Amino acid sequence: MPMTAIILAAGEGTRMKSRHPKVMHKLLDRPLVSWVTRAAREAGAERIVVVVGHGADEVRGHLAGEKDVECVEQTERLGTGHAVRVALEATGISAGPLLVLNGDGPLVEPDTLRRLIAPVADGGSAAAILTWTPEDPTGYGRLEFDAAGSVVRIIEQKDCTPEQAAGLTACNPGFYAFDAEQLAAHIGELSTNNAQHEYYLTDMVSVLRGHSLNVAAVKTEDADELLGVNDRAQLAELTRLAQERINERLMSEGVTMLDPRTVWVGPDVTVGRDTVLLPMTMLWGSTTVGEECEIGPNTRLTDCTVADHVSLEETVGVDVTIERDVTCGPRAYLRGGAHVLEGAHVGTHVEIKNSTIGCGSKVPHLSYIGDCTMGAGVNIGGGSITCNYDGVHKNRTTIGDNVFVGSDTMMVAPVTIGDGALVGASSCVTKDVPADALYLERAEQRIVEGYASRRLERLKRDEA
Ligand code: UD1
Ligand code: CA
DSSP states (O other), X not given: OOEXXXXXXXXXXXXXXXXXXXXXXXETTEEHHHHHHHHHHHHTEEEEEEEEBTBHHHHHHHHTTOTXXXXXXXXXXXXXXXXXXXXXXXXXXXXXXXXXXXXXXXXXXXXXXHHHHHHHHTSOOSEEEEEBOOSOOTTSEXXXXXXXXXXXXXXXXXXXXXXXXXXXXXXXXXXXXXXXXXXXXXXXXXXXXXXXXXXXXXXXXXXXXXXXXXXXXXXXXXXXXXXXXXXXHHHHHHHHHHHHHHHXXXXXXXXXXXXXXXXXXXXXXXXXXXXXXXXXXXXXXXXXXXXXXXXXXXXXXXXXXXXXXXXXXXXXXXXXXXXXXXXXXXXXXXXXXOEEOTTOEEEETEEEESOEEOTXXXXXXXXXXXXXXXXXXXXXXXXXXXXXXOSSOBOOEEEOTTOEEOXXXXXXXXXXXXXXXXXXXXXXXXXXXXXXXXXXXXXXOOOOTTHHHHHHHHHHHHHO
16 A cells, blocks of 8 residues: 655644744755655655645645645644544545654654554554653653553643653654554544643544554654754754754765855755865755865855866856856856856856856856857857847847857847857947857047146136
8 A cells, every 4th residue: 555644734833933834934945844745755655645724825835846745724723633634534545554744843754754654554553653752751742551562542741640741751752653544444533522622643542542453652762853843943953953964964975064064955955976065055955966066155056957077156056057167156146047068167246047158168257148049169258248138028149159259248139149250349239240250339439649638727727
Protein backbone atom coordinates (compact mmCIF):
# COMPACT_ATOMS: atom_id res chain seq x y z
CA MET A 1 0.00 0.00 0.00
CA PRO A 2 1.34 3.48 -0.82
CA MET A 3 2.13 5.68 2.17
CA THR A 4 0.09 8.80 2.93
CA ALA A 5 0.86 11.76 5.19
CA ILE A 6 -1.49 14.18 6.93
CA ILE A 7 0.11 17.40 8.11
CA LEU A 8 -1.69 19.45 10.77
CA ALA A 9 -1.41 23.13 9.93
CA ALA A 10 -4.73 24.75 10.81
CA GLY A 11 -3.58 26.52 13.96
CA GLU A 12 -3.01 30.24 14.24
CA GLY A 13 0.24 30.29 16.17
CA THR A 14 -0.81 33.13 18.48
CA ARG A 15 2.65 33.52 19.96
CA MET A 16 4.12 34.42 16.55
CA LYS A 17 2.19 37.74 16.79
CA SER A 18 1.68 37.71 13.06
CA ARG A 19 -0.84 38.44 10.32
CA HIS A 20 0.32 35.22 8.66
CA PRO A 21 -0.40 31.65 9.71
CA LYS A 22 2.45 30.10 11.67
CA VAL A 23 3.35 27.49 9.07
CA MET A 24 3.95 30.21 6.46
CA HIS A 25 6.89 31.69 8.37
CA LYS A 26 10.12 30.90 6.60
CA LEU A 27 12.97 28.77 7.86
CA LEU A 28 15.89 29.49 5.50
CA ASP A 29 14.37 29.54 2.01
CA ARG A 30 10.89 28.08 2.55
CA PRO A 31 7.84 28.17 4.86
CA LEU A 32 7.74 25.75 7.79
CA VAL A 33 4.99 23.66 6.18
CA SER A 34 7.21 22.94 3.18
CA TRP A 35 9.94 21.49 5.40
CA VAL A 36 7.37 19.03 6.70
CA THR A 37 5.95 18.14 3.25
CA ARG A 38 9.55 17.63 2.11
CA ALA A 39 10.34 15.27 5.01
CA ALA A 40 7.13 13.31 4.38
CA ARG A 41 7.94 13.06 0.67
CA GLU A 42 11.49 11.90 1.30
CA ALA A 43 10.21 9.33 3.80
CA GLY A 44 8.14 7.87 0.96
CA ALA A 45 4.70 9.47 1.27
CA GLU A 46 3.05 9.46 -2.14
CA ARG A 47 0.02 11.45 -1.12
CA ILE A 48 0.35 14.43 1.22
CA VAL A 49 -2.70 16.08 2.77
CA VAL A 50 -2.29 19.38 4.60
CA VAL A 51 -5.05 20.42 7.01
CA VAL A 52 -5.41 24.19 6.68
CA GLY A 53 -7.59 26.56 8.70
CA HIS A 54 -6.15 29.80 9.96
CA GLY A 55 -4.94 31.76 6.92
CA ALA A 56 -6.08 28.87 4.72
CA ASP A 57 -5.86 30.83 1.46
CA GLU A 58 -2.27 31.82 2.06
CA VAL A 59 -1.19 28.27 2.87
CA ARG A 60 -3.19 26.86 -0.04
CA GLY A 61 -1.71 29.42 -2.43
CA HIS A 62 1.80 28.53 -1.38
CA LEU A 63 1.21 24.77 -1.58
CA ALA A 64 -0.22 25.05 -5.09
CA GLY A 65 3.44 24.84 -6.16
CA GLU A 66 3.78 21.34 -4.67
CA LYS A 67 2.01 19.01 -7.05
CA ASP A 68 1.75 15.99 -4.73
CA VAL A 69 0.09 18.03 -1.95
CA GLU A 70 -3.64 18.54 -1.45
CA CYS A 71 -5.24 20.83 1.14
CA VAL A 72 -8.27 20.12 3.30
CA GLU A 73 -9.88 22.92 5.25
CA GLN A 74 -10.80 22.48 8.90
CA THR A 75 -13.26 25.34 9.41
CA GLU A 76 -13.79 24.77 13.15
CA ARG A 77 -10.67 24.01 15.19
CA LEU A 78 -11.93 21.33 17.55
CA GLY A 79 -8.56 19.70 18.23
CA THR A 80 -5.91 17.54 16.58
CA GLY A 81 -8.18 14.47 16.52
CA HIS A 82 -10.88 16.49 14.77
CA ALA A 83 -8.35 17.83 12.25
CA VAL A 84 -7.34 14.28 11.28
CA ARG A 85 -10.98 13.16 11.08
CA VAL A 86 -11.78 16.05 8.72
CA ALA A 87 -8.82 15.06 6.54
CA LEU A 88 -9.85 11.40 6.41
CA GLU A 89 -13.46 12.26 5.59
CA ALA A 90 -12.51 14.75 2.86
CA THR A 91 -9.99 12.48 1.16
CA GLY A 92 -11.52 9.07 1.75
CA ILE A 93 -8.16 7.73 2.95
CA SER A 94 -8.98 4.45 4.71
CA ALA A 95 -6.09 2.06 4.13
CA GLY A 96 -2.32 1.83 4.13
CA PRO A 97 0.40 3.32 6.32
CA LEU A 98 -0.29 6.92 7.32
CA LEU A 99 1.98 9.53 8.90
CA VAL A 100 0.42 12.35 10.93
CA LEU A 101 2.82 15.24 11.46
CA ASN A 102 2.62 18.62 13.16
CA GLY A 103 3.09 21.36 10.56
CA ASP A 104 5.34 23.37 12.88
CA GLY A 105 8.02 20.69 13.36
CA PRO A 106 10.27 21.46 10.38
CA LEU A 107 13.47 19.61 11.27
CA VAL A 108 12.17 16.07 11.54
CA GLU A 109 14.41 13.76 9.47
CA PRO A 110 13.03 11.47 6.76
CA ASP A 111 15.01 8.60 8.33
CA THR A 112 13.19 9.10 11.63
CA LEU A 113 9.83 9.05 9.82
CA ARG A 114 10.84 5.81 8.07
CA ARG A 115 11.65 4.31 11.49
CA LEU A 116 8.33 5.57 12.81
CA ILE A 117 6.23 4.02 10.03
CA ALA A 118 8.01 0.63 10.15
CA PRO A 119 6.05 -0.95 13.06
CA VAL A 120 2.82 -0.07 11.21
CA ALA A 121 3.94 -0.88 7.66
CA ASP A 122 5.40 -4.28 8.50
CA GLY A 123 5.25 -4.82 12.25
CA GLY A 124 1.57 -5.44 12.83
CA SER A 125 1.03 -2.38 15.07
CA ALA A 126 -2.05 -0.21 14.53
CA ALA A 127 -0.06 2.91 15.44
CA ALA A 128 3.40 4.09 16.46
CA ILE A 129 4.31 7.12 18.56
CA LEU A 130 7.66 8.86 18.34
CA THR A 131 8.99 9.63 21.79
CA TRP A 132 11.94 11.04 23.69
CA THR A 133 12.67 12.30 27.17
CA PRO A 134 13.50 16.00 27.17
CA GLU A 135 15.21 17.77 30.08
CA ASP A 136 12.03 19.71 30.71
CA PRO A 137 8.84 17.82 29.75
CA THR A 138 6.50 20.71 30.64
CA GLY A 139 3.75 21.22 28.09
CA TYR A 140 4.11 17.91 26.27
CA GLY A 141 1.73 14.98 26.28
CA ARG A 142 3.19 12.13 28.38
CA LEU A 143 3.40 8.49 27.38
CA GLU A 144 2.46 5.60 29.63
CA PHE A 145 3.88 2.16 28.72
CA ASP A 146 2.94 -1.43 29.49
CA ALA A 147 5.43 -4.08 30.56
CA ALA A 148 6.15 -4.99 26.93
CA GLY A 149 7.10 -1.37 26.12
CA SER A 150 3.98 -0.64 24.06
CA VAL A 151 2.15 2.66 24.61
CA VAL A 152 -0.94 2.39 26.81
CA ARG A 153 -2.08 5.99 26.57
CA ILE A 154 -0.94 9.58 26.19
CA ILE A 155 -1.94 12.05 28.88
CA GLU A 156 -1.89 15.73 27.94
CA GLN A 157 -0.01 17.98 30.36
CA LYS A 158 -3.25 19.76 31.22
CA ASP A 159 -4.92 16.45 32.10
CA CYS A 160 -2.04 15.11 34.22
CA THR A 161 -2.34 14.69 37.98
CA PRO A 162 0.67 16.25 39.76
CA GLU A 163 2.06 12.72 40.21
CA GLN A 164 1.70 11.97 36.49
CA ALA A 165 3.21 15.34 35.52
CA ALA A 166 6.26 14.59 37.68
CA GLY A 167 6.54 10.84 37.11
CA LEU A 168 5.90 10.41 33.38
CA THR A 169 8.90 11.76 31.50
CA ALA A 170 8.59 10.18 28.04
CA CYS A 171 7.03 12.84 25.82
CA ASN A 172 5.06 13.08 22.59
CA PRO A 173 6.70 15.45 20.09
CA GLY A 174 3.71 15.27 17.72
CA PHE A 175 4.76 12.75 15.04
CA TYR A 176 2.62 9.64 14.59
CA ALA A 177 2.18 6.63 12.34
CA PHE A 178 -1.16 4.86 11.91
CA ASP A 179 -2.67 2.01 10.01
CA ALA A 180 -5.21 4.17 8.17
CA GLU A 181 -7.79 1.39 8.16
CA GLN A 182 -7.82 1.14 11.97
CA LEU A 183 -7.63 4.92 12.39
CA ALA A 184 -10.57 5.55 10.05
CA ALA A 185 -12.60 2.78 11.67
CA HIS A 186 -12.18 4.13 15.21
CA ILE A 187 -11.52 7.89 15.04
CA GLY A 188 -15.24 8.48 15.60
CA GLU A 189 -14.80 7.11 19.12
CA LEU A 190 -12.79 10.14 20.29
CA SER A 191 -14.54 12.36 22.80
CA THR A 192 -14.04 15.87 24.18
CA ASN A 193 -14.17 14.68 27.76
CA ASN A 194 -10.89 16.34 28.82
CA ALA A 195 -9.37 19.53 30.24
CA GLN A 196 -9.41 21.40 26.92
CA HIS A 197 -12.76 20.04 25.64
CA GLU A 198 -11.06 19.10 22.37
CA TYR A 199 -10.84 15.96 20.30
CA TYR A 200 -7.28 14.83 21.10
CA LEU A 201 -5.53 12.80 18.42
CA THR A 202 -3.41 11.46 21.28
CA ASP A 203 -6.48 9.69 22.71
CA MET A 204 -6.37 7.35 19.69
CA VAL A 205 -3.79 5.38 21.68
CA SER A 206 -6.30 4.29 24.33
CA VAL A 207 -9.06 3.94 21.72
CA LEU A 208 -6.95 1.51 19.66
CA ARG A 209 -5.78 -0.34 22.77
CA GLY A 210 -9.46 -0.76 23.68
CA HIS A 211 -9.80 -2.79 20.49
CA SER A 212 -6.81 -4.98 21.50
CA LEU A 213 -4.57 -3.31 18.93
CA ASN A 214 -0.89 -2.58 19.58
CA VAL A 215 0.64 0.93 19.68
CA ALA A 216 4.43 0.88 19.36
CA ALA A 217 6.81 3.43 20.85
CA VAL A 218 9.67 4.59 18.59
CA LYS A 219 12.41 6.19 20.65
CA THR A 220 14.75 8.89 19.41
CA GLU A 221 17.74 10.61 20.95
CA ASP A 222 18.08 13.67 18.72
CA ALA A 223 16.04 16.36 20.44
CA ASP A 224 16.84 19.02 17.83
CA GLU A 225 14.87 17.38 15.05
CA LEU A 226 11.80 17.22 17.29
CA LEU A 227 11.73 20.91 18.12
CA GLY A 228 8.68 22.93 17.16
CA VAL A 229 8.26 26.62 16.37
CA ASN A 230 5.92 28.57 18.62
CA ASP A 231 7.46 32.04 18.61
CA ARG A 232 9.98 34.13 16.68
CA ALA A 233 12.87 33.28 18.99
CA GLN A 234 12.32 29.57 18.33
CA LEU A 235 12.08 30.31 14.60
CA ALA A 236 15.52 31.97 14.75
CA GLU A 237 16.91 29.11 16.84
CA LEU A 238 15.62 26.45 14.43
CA THR A 239 16.92 28.47 11.48
CA ARG A 240 20.37 28.36 13.08
CA LEU A 241 20.08 24.60 13.64
CA ALA A 242 19.04 24.02 10.03
CA GLN A 243 21.89 26.24 8.82
CA GLU A 244 24.38 24.29 10.93
CA ARG A 245 23.05 20.94 9.80
CA ILE A 246 23.25 21.86 6.10
CA ASN A 247 26.63 23.62 6.32
CA GLU A 248 28.20 20.71 8.21
CA ARG A 249 27.00 18.33 5.50
CA LEU A 250 28.39 20.57 2.74
CA MET A 251 31.76 20.90 4.47
CA SER A 252 31.92 17.12 4.94
CA GLU A 253 31.34 16.83 1.18
CA GLY A 254 34.31 19.08 0.37
CA VAL A 255 32.96 22.65 0.37
CA THR A 256 35.01 25.40 2.07
CA MET A 257 33.37 28.19 4.06
CA LEU A 258 35.34 31.13 5.39
CA ASP A 259 32.71 31.49 8.12
CA PRO A 260 29.84 28.98 8.14
CA ARG A 261 27.79 31.25 10.39
CA THR A 262 27.43 33.70 7.50
CA VAL A 263 26.44 31.22 4.80
CA TRP A 264 22.80 30.14 4.37
CA VAL A 265 21.96 27.27 2.04
CA GLY A 266 18.53 25.75 1.43
CA PRO A 267 18.00 22.00 1.85
CA ASP A 268 17.69 21.21 -1.87
CA VAL A 269 20.85 23.02 -3.00
CA THR A 270 23.92 21.08 -4.14
CA VAL A 271 27.48 22.46 -4.11
CA GLY A 272 30.48 20.73 -5.74
CA ARG A 273 33.86 19.94 -4.22
CA ASP A 274 36.50 22.57 -3.67
CA THR A 275 33.98 25.35 -4.08
CA VAL A 276 34.47 28.20 -1.62
CA LEU A 277 31.46 29.98 -0.13
CA LEU A 278 32.37 33.42 1.21
CA PRO A 279 30.47 35.40 3.87
CA MET A 280 26.94 36.67 3.31
CA THR A 281 26.15 34.08 0.68
CA MET A 282 22.64 32.66 0.35
CA LEU A 283 21.90 29.76 -1.98
CA TRP A 284 18.19 29.09 -2.27
CA GLY A 285 15.65 26.85 -3.99
CA SER A 286 16.90 24.35 -6.54
CA THR A 287 20.28 26.04 -7.05
CA THR A 288 23.19 23.82 -8.02
CA VAL A 289 26.79 25.02 -7.93
CA GLY A 290 29.62 23.08 -9.57
CA GLU A 291 33.16 22.34 -8.42
CA GLU A 292 36.04 24.77 -7.89
CA CYS A 293 33.79 27.84 -7.78
CA GLU A 294 34.17 30.92 -5.61
CA ILE A 295 30.79 32.30 -4.55
CA GLY A 296 30.46 35.53 -2.58
CA PRO A 297 30.89 37.59 -0.61
CA ASN A 298 27.39 39.13 -0.64
CA THR A 299 25.85 36.77 -3.17
CA ARG A 300 22.34 35.41 -3.40
CA LEU A 301 21.37 32.73 -5.92
CA THR A 302 17.81 31.41 -6.25
CA ASP A 303 17.03 28.49 -8.57
CA CYS A 304 20.32 28.95 -10.45
CA THR A 305 22.48 26.42 -12.27
CA VAL A 306 26.18 27.20 -11.98
CA ALA A 307 28.80 25.03 -13.70
CA ASP A 308 32.39 24.40 -12.55
CA HIS A 309 35.10 26.97 -12.01
CA VAL A 310 32.84 29.99 -11.84
CA SER A 311 33.49 33.11 -9.78
CA LEU A 312 30.49 35.14 -8.59
CA GLU A 313 31.32 38.14 -6.44
CA GLU A 314 28.54 40.30 -4.98
CA THR A 315 26.12 38.80 -7.46
CA VAL A 316 22.37 38.29 -7.28
CA GLY A 317 21.03 35.59 -9.59
CA VAL A 318 17.45 34.41 -9.94
CA ASP A 319 16.56 31.59 -12.32
CA VAL A 320 19.72 31.76 -14.44
CA THR A 321 22.22 29.36 -15.94
CA ILE A 322 25.94 30.07 -15.75
CA GLU A 323 28.39 27.91 -17.70
CA ARG A 324 31.95 27.07 -16.72
CA ASP A 325 34.77 29.58 -16.33
CA VAL A 326 32.39 32.55 -16.08
CA THR A 327 33.22 35.50 -13.84
CA CYS A 328 30.57 37.88 -12.51
CA GLY A 329 30.60 40.98 -10.37
CA PRO A 330 31.26 42.64 -8.12
CA ARG A 331 27.65 43.82 -8.20
CA ALA A 332 26.03 41.94 -11.04
CA TYR A 333 22.31 41.23 -11.22
CA LEU A 334 21.32 38.26 -13.36
CA ARG A 335 17.59 37.84 -13.78
CA GLY A 336 15.17 35.26 -15.15
CA GLY A 337 16.31 33.50 -18.29
CA ALA A 338 19.87 34.81 -18.34
CA HIS A 339 22.26 32.24 -19.80
CA VAL A 340 25.92 33.13 -19.51
CA LEU A 341 28.04 30.88 -21.71
CA GLU A 342 31.51 29.49 -21.09
CA GLY A 343 34.25 31.94 -20.26
CA ALA A 344 32.03 35.03 -20.44
CA HIS A 345 32.43 37.96 -18.05
CA VAL A 346 29.64 40.04 -16.53
CA GLY A 347 31.19 42.90 -14.62
CA THR A 348 30.25 45.57 -12.16
CA HIS A 349 26.84 47.23 -11.97
CA VAL A 350 25.57 45.12 -14.84
CA GLU A 351 22.06 43.73 -15.15
CA ILE A 352 21.25 40.86 -17.50
CA LYS A 353 17.72 39.60 -18.13
CA ASN A 354 16.38 36.91 -20.45
CA SER A 355 19.53 37.03 -22.57
CA THR A 356 22.28 34.77 -23.81
CA ILE A 357 25.79 36.08 -23.32
CA GLY A 358 27.98 34.18 -25.80
CA CYS A 359 31.19 32.27 -25.10
CA GLY A 360 33.99 34.55 -23.97
CA SER A 361 31.87 37.69 -24.42
CA LYS A 362 32.31 40.57 -22.00
CA VAL A 363 29.84 43.01 -20.49
CA PRO A 364 32.21 44.61 -18.01
CA HIS A 365 30.70 47.86 -16.71
CA LEU A 366 27.39 49.61 -16.02
CA SER A 367 25.19 47.98 -18.65
CA TYR A 368 21.67 46.66 -19.02
CA ILE A 369 21.27 43.72 -21.41
CA GLY A 370 17.68 42.50 -21.68
CA ASP A 371 16.00 40.23 -24.24
CA CYS A 372 19.24 39.89 -26.18
CA THR A 373 20.94 37.07 -28.04
CA MET A 374 24.65 37.76 -28.06
CA GLY A 375 27.25 35.75 -29.97
CA ALA A 376 30.78 34.78 -28.94
CA GLY A 377 33.71 37.11 -28.44
CA VAL A 378 31.58 40.26 -28.12
CA ASN A 379 32.72 43.30 -26.15
CA ILE A 380 30.07 45.64 -24.80
CA GLY A 381 31.47 49.05 -23.82
CA GLY A 382 30.64 50.58 -20.44
CA GLY A 383 27.24 52.21 -20.05
CA SER A 384 25.62 50.43 -23.01
CA ILE A 385 21.97 49.49 -22.91
CA THR A 386 19.56 47.38 -24.89
CA CYS A 387 16.40 49.52 -25.08
CA ASN A 388 14.14 46.46 -25.07
CA TYR A 389 10.89 48.06 -23.94
CA ASP A 390 8.87 50.47 -26.08
CA GLY A 391 6.25 51.02 -23.40
CA VAL A 392 4.11 48.16 -24.67
CA HIS A 393 6.26 45.34 -26.00
CA LYS A 394 9.55 43.73 -25.08
CA ASN A 395 11.75 43.57 -28.20
CA ARG A 396 14.87 41.56 -28.95
CA THR A 397 18.37 42.70 -29.74
CA THR A 398 20.54 40.29 -31.70
CA ILE A 399 24.30 40.74 -31.63
CA GLY A 400 26.52 38.52 -33.81
CA ASP A 401 29.94 37.06 -33.03
CA ASN A 402 32.97 39.27 -32.40
CA VAL A 403 30.98 42.51 -32.39
CA PHE A 404 32.58 45.52 -30.70
CA VAL A 405 30.07 47.92 -29.15
CA GLY A 406 31.58 51.21 -27.98
CA SER A 407 30.71 52.75 -24.62
CA ASP A 408 27.39 54.50 -24.02
CA THR A 409 25.61 52.79 -26.90
CA MET A 410 21.82 52.56 -26.91
CA MET A 411 20.57 49.60 -28.94
CA VAL A 412 16.91 50.30 -29.70
CA ALA A 413 15.24 46.92 -30.16
CA PRO A 414 14.22 45.20 -32.30
CA VAL A 415 17.62 45.54 -33.89
CA THR A 416 20.37 43.27 -35.19
CA ILE A 417 24.11 43.90 -35.27
CA GLY A 418 25.91 41.55 -37.68
CA ASP A 419 29.06 39.50 -37.04
CA GLY A 420 32.26 41.46 -36.62
CA ALA A 421 30.54 44.89 -36.80
CA LEU A 422 31.89 47.92 -34.98
CA VAL A 423 29.61 50.43 -33.23
CA GLY A 424 31.20 53.77 -32.33
CA ALA A 425 30.93 55.03 -28.74
CA SER A 426 27.81 56.99 -27.79
CA SER A 427 25.76 55.79 -30.73
CA CYS A 428 22.04 55.23 -30.72
CA VAL A 429 21.50 52.15 -32.87
CA THR A 430 18.06 52.23 -34.47
CA LYS A 431 18.86 50.44 -37.74
CA ASP A 432 20.23 46.95 -38.33
CA VAL A 433 24.00 46.96 -38.75
CA PRO A 434 25.40 44.64 -41.44
CA ALA A 435 28.26 42.27 -40.62
CA ASP A 436 31.72 43.80 -40.69
CA ALA A 437 30.31 47.38 -40.93
CA LEU A 438 31.04 50.48 -38.86
CA TYR A 439 27.98 52.16 -37.34
CA LEU A 440 28.36 55.65 -35.96
CA GLU A 441 25.70 58.09 -34.76
CA ARG A 442 27.40 61.13 -33.35
CA ALA A 443 27.14 64.94 -33.91
CA GLU A 444 30.19 66.50 -35.58
CA GLN A 445 32.70 68.01 -33.14
CA ARG A 446 33.37 71.76 -33.05
CA ILE A 447 36.46 73.29 -31.52
CA VAL A 448 36.57 77.01 -30.74
CA GLU A 449 40.11 77.95 -29.63
CA GLY A 450 40.45 80.28 -26.59
CA TYR A 451 36.69 80.42 -26.00
CA ALA A 452 36.67 79.61 -22.28
CA SER A 453 38.78 82.52 -21.03
CA ARG A 454 37.06 84.99 -23.42
CA ARG A 455 33.70 83.94 -21.93
CA LEU A 456 34.93 84.41 -18.39
CA GLU A 457 36.19 87.95 -19.10
CA ARG A 458 32.90 88.86 -20.72
CA LEU A 459 30.89 87.67 -17.72
CA LYS A 460 33.06 89.64 -15.27
CA ARG A 461 32.76 92.78 -17.41
CA ASP A 462 28.94 92.48 -17.45
CA GLU A 463 28.88 92.22 -13.67
CA ALA A 464 31.02 95.37 -13.07
C1 UD1 B 1 0.03 18.36 20.75
C2 UD1 B 1 -0.22 16.99 21.41
C3 UD1 B 1 0.79 16.82 22.55
C4 UD1 B 1 2.22 16.98 22.05
C5 UD1 B 1 2.37 18.31 21.33
C6 UD1 B 1 3.73 18.40 20.68
C7 UD1 B 1 -2.62 16.69 21.14
C8 UD1 B 1 -3.92 16.67 21.84
N1 UD1 B 1 -1.56 16.95 21.90
O1 UD1 B 1 -0.28 19.33 21.73
O2 UD1 B 1 0.62 15.54 23.13
O3 UD1 B 1 3.12 16.87 23.13
O4 UD1 B 1 1.38 18.44 20.30
O5 UD1 B 1 3.89 19.66 20.10
O6 UD1 B 1 -2.54 16.46 19.96
N2 UD1 B 1 -4.12 21.71 14.84
C9 UD1 B 1 -5.04 21.70 13.85
N3 UD1 B 1 -6.37 21.74 14.17
C10 UD1 B 1 -6.80 21.76 15.45
C11 UD1 B 1 -5.86 21.79 16.48
C12 UD1 B 1 -4.51 21.75 16.16
O7 UD1 B 1 -4.70 21.65 12.67
O8 UD1 B 1 -8.03 21.79 15.64
C13 UD1 B 1 -2.68 21.68 14.49
C14 UD1 B 1 -1.91 22.89 14.97
O9 UD1 B 1 -1.91 23.89 13.99
C15 UD1 B 1 -0.54 22.33 15.22
C16 UD1 B 1 -0.80 20.88 15.61
O10 UD1 B 1 -2.11 20.58 15.16
O11 UD1 B 1 0.25 22.32 14.03
C17 UD1 B 1 -0.69 20.66 17.12
O12 UD1 B 1 -1.68 21.41 17.75
P1 UD1 B 1 -1.45 22.15 19.13
O13 UD1 B 1 -2.72 22.77 19.55
O14 UD1 B 1 -0.23 22.99 19.05
O15 UD1 B 1 -1.17 20.90 20.08
P2 UD1 B 1 -0.39 20.91 21.43
O16 UD1 B 1 -1.25 21.48 22.48
O17 UD1 B 1 0.96 21.46 21.24
CA1 CA C 1 24.61 59.77 -28.51
